[in-house]
Amino acid sequence: MSGGSAGGFDADPPYYAVIFTSRRMAGDDAAYGDMAARMIELAATQPGFLGFDSAREGVGITVSYWRDEDSIAAWRRDVEHRLAQRAGRERWYADFSVRVARVERAYGFSRNDWRNLHGSSGV
C-alpha cells in the first residue's frame, strides 16, 4: 500500500520519516486491516503529513513522512490515534519498533524517465 509511486511525493529534504516495523499477533485480520486503513486515512488529514508507504510480508513496515517534528508530535497526541496505539499494545502486535528519522537526501528512478527526488543523486 502506498501513497503513490514507490515513495513518491513532492517534498524537498529535509523532512521527517517515522519508520514503524511490527510483527502481528495471529488472527483478527479483518479488524486489524480496518484499523490500519483508518489510521492511514486519519494521518493523511494531519497538518504536515507528506505521504507513506506500507507493506507486510512477515514483518510489517510502514514509513510515514512528515514536514517536521511538530507534525509528528501532534499526530502522536491525536485521540483516535492514541486509542489505536493502545489497541496495538493490547491486541495487535507481538512487537514493534518506531524510529523517527530526519530525511537528509532522496533520489529516485522511474522506468519512464530518470528523476531526481529533491536531493543528492548518490547514496
Add this chain to the structure above:
Amino acid sequence: MSGGSAGGFDADPPYYAVIFTSRRMAGDDAAYGDMAARMIELAATQPGFLGFDSAREGVGITVSYWRDEDSIAAWRRDVEHRLAQRAGRERWYADFSVRVARVERAYGFSRNDWRNLHGSSGV
C-alpha cells in the same frame, strides 16, 4: 524478511537508515529474489551495517540501518552492489526511491515486556 524482531538490533541513535521503496517489473521473480537475498547477505558483511527490515506487498520497502554516512557511501560503491543497482534500473524496477535519513530516536514494544530501544519513548 527481517534482521530479527521487528526492526530490532542493538544500536543507539543517532545512526542512519536507507529507506528503499520500489515497484517491480513483472516476471523473473526467482532471479530477482536471488539478487535481493544476495544483496542483503552482502550488505550484512559491510562495515557499519546494523540491520534491516524488508517487505513487499505491491510496493517493496527495504530499510537498512548503518552506523554512519561513510558506511553507506562505502556500500554504495561496492562493485557487486553497483552491478545490482544497474540491473535494478535495466531489468527489475518500474520505479524506486532511495532516502537517506538520520535516526534521531527509537523505541519499541514487545509482547514479552516493554523495552525502550535506546531513545525517547515518544514519537
